[in-house]
Amino acid sequence: MADEIPFRREMAFDYGRVDALSAAVRRLVARNPGPFTFRGTNTYIVGRGRVAVIDPGPDLREHRESLRAALAGEEVTHILVTHTHRDHSPLAGWLKAETGAPTFGFGRHGSGRPGEKVEEGGDTDFAPDVRLADGDGVEGEGFALQALHTPGHCSNHICFVLAGERALFSGDHVMGWSTSVISPPDGEMRAYMGSLRKLLARADAVYYPGHGPPILDPRPFVAAVIAHREERERQILAALSAGARTIPEIVAAVYVDLPEALLRAAARSVHAHLIHMVETGRARAGDAPGPESEYAP
Numbered sequence: 001m002a003d004e005i006p007f008r009r010e011m012a013f014d015y016g017r018v019d020a021l022s023a024a025v026r027r028l029v030a031r032n033p034g035p036f037t038f039r040g041t042n043t044y045i046v047g048r049g050r051v052a053v054i055d056p057g058p059d060l061r062e063h064r065e066s067l068r069a070a071l072a073g074e075e076v077t078h079i080l081v082t083h084t085h086r087d088h089s090p091l092a093g094w095l096k097a098e099t100g101a102p103t104f105g106f107g108r109h110g111s112g113r114p115g116e117k118v119e120e121g122g123d124t125d126f127a128p129d130v131r132l133a134d135g136d137g138v139e140g141e142g143f144a145l146q147a148l149h150t151p152g153h154c155s156n157h158i159c160f161v162l163a164g165e166r167a168l169f170s171g172d173h174v175m176g177w178s179t180s181v182i183s184p185p186d187g188e189m190r191a192y193m194g195s196l197r198k199l200l201a202r203a204d205a206v207y208y209p210g211h212g213p214p215i216l217d218p219r220p221f222v223a224a225v226i227a228h229r230e231e232r233e234r235q236i237l238a239a240l241s242a243g244a245r246t247i248p249e250i251v252a253a254v255y256v257d258l259p260e261a262l263l264r265a266a267a268r269s270v271h272a273h274l275i276h277m278v279e280t281g282r283a284r285a286g287d288a289p290g291p292e293s294e295y296a297p
Contacts, residue, residue, distance in 0.1 A: 005224040008176045011039055011213040016066045018045070021214060022165055022206075024143060028070050030063040032087055035261055038177045038211040041087045043067060044169060045074075046162065050141040052078035053101075054160060054169050055210060056091035064094060076101040077140050082171030083157040084109040084123040088210060092126060102129040104138055105156065106147075110186050112155025122154070122186070132158060150199070152192025153180045159199070166205035170215070174199065174222060177212035179229075181265050182272040184291075189229075189276035196226050233273050233282070240283060240297040247271055247291060267291070 013019055015031045026045040033040050043063070044054040051074050057063050076099040081089045084105070092103050106112065109122035132138070134149035144163040150173045151157055160169040172180050173195060182192050200222045207215035215221050232254070239253040247267050251258075255266045271291050277283035278295075285293040 005179070005228055006217075006221060007178065008213055008215070009038075011177075013039065015040070016062070016069075018070045021208065022167065024048070024162065024165060025167065025208060026070070027208070028057075028063075028066055030057040030060060030087070032058050032060060032063075036181060036265070037087055038175075040211070042208070042210055042212075043091075044208060045070065046145070047140055047143045048074070050075045050077050052076070052080055052138070052140055052143060052145065053095060054080045055082055055088045055171070056095045058087045059090040059094070064091060067091070067095070068098070071099075075099070078138055078145075079103045080138065080145070080160060081105040081126065081128065082159065082169065082173075082210060083154050084126050085154065085172070086123050088171070089123045089126040096129075104128055104130045104132055104147075106133075106149060106158045107131050107156050110155060112149075112151050112157075113186055113188070134158075148198070150195035152182060152188060152195045154186045155188065155191070157195075161204070166203070168199070168202070168204040168207050168218070169209075170199075170207040171210045174207055174215065174218070174225065175209040175212050176207070176215040176221070177209075179225065181269060183265075183268040184272050184275055187268070187272055189272040190279060192272075193226065193229060193276070196222055196229075200226065229273075232269075233277055236270060236273055236277065237282060237297055240295055245294045245296065247274070247295075250274075250295075 013029050019027050028043045030041040041057045043057045046052040079101050105128035132147040136147045138145045146161040148159045150159050153172045207218045235254045239250045244250045251266050275289045278289045
């Protein structure tokens with residue numbers, strides 16, 4: 001299970017300090033640590049002189065001032081957003097006003113599932129100046145990035161590939177310190193698994209995630225995350241077969257000794273798995289597979 005995923009939780013950094021991760025990539029960590037953000041959100045600066053900023057981060061005064069200092073003497077030409085959760089995109093508006101650089105992203109929050117109600121925690125103010133589809137390129141002075149649409153964590157999630165370094169900015173799709181929360185309806189397990197397999201077919205050398213340290217051997221890591229999710233669904237099916245019928249009953253059976261602060265996230269993840277299992281004929285719901293529904297094998 002999760003213990004088999006080769007998590008890496010050691011991370012050398014200081015808040016306000018810019019760390020060079022490669023010749024082209026620097027990282028600044030926002031001071032918004034928590035159970036879902038680890039040490040904080042990673043903001044990346046790509047290039048030198050005329051640069052791109054990936055995930056400007058949460059709207060915190062300290063992070064805003066740190067980012068301003070980190071960019072002193074350079075020109076921001078592109079502002080890129082992996083997805084519209086409030087720990088990633090809100091500072092994009094300030095940075096655009098500060099620099100005049102256009103913003104790039106898949107679309108507004110929930111735009112990958114039009115007409116659906118989306119979960120709380122989204123940045124509904126962000127609307128990219130340039131909408132990126134899967135495979136679209138973004139070129140700057142000395143760098144070239146390609147967008148990969150990777151829905152699952154949320155429907156408008158994209159990763160960015162840095163040509164020349166075989167590096168992928170993985171946002172919250174794949175993180176080295178923890179698994180990602182999949183929260184329906186905007187979060188979708190079937191899409192998430194498909195996006196994981198999409199990355200598994202690639203040959204990237206390193207991932208730079210939205211939280212935590214770089215993932216230095218990505219393909220075995222992604223394979224382990226896929227195996228973990230598949231095993232989780234086998235555990236849920238076993239709980240259903242043993243008589244569990246509601247999401248709280250399944251959470252109690254599957255997540256043993258889970259801290260109370262994480263129970264809500266576990267319930268959302270179980271709900272996402274159950275929707276996927278109903279869609280693929282491995283479970284059934286008395287009505288539509290909602291958070292209050294009763295389930296059976």
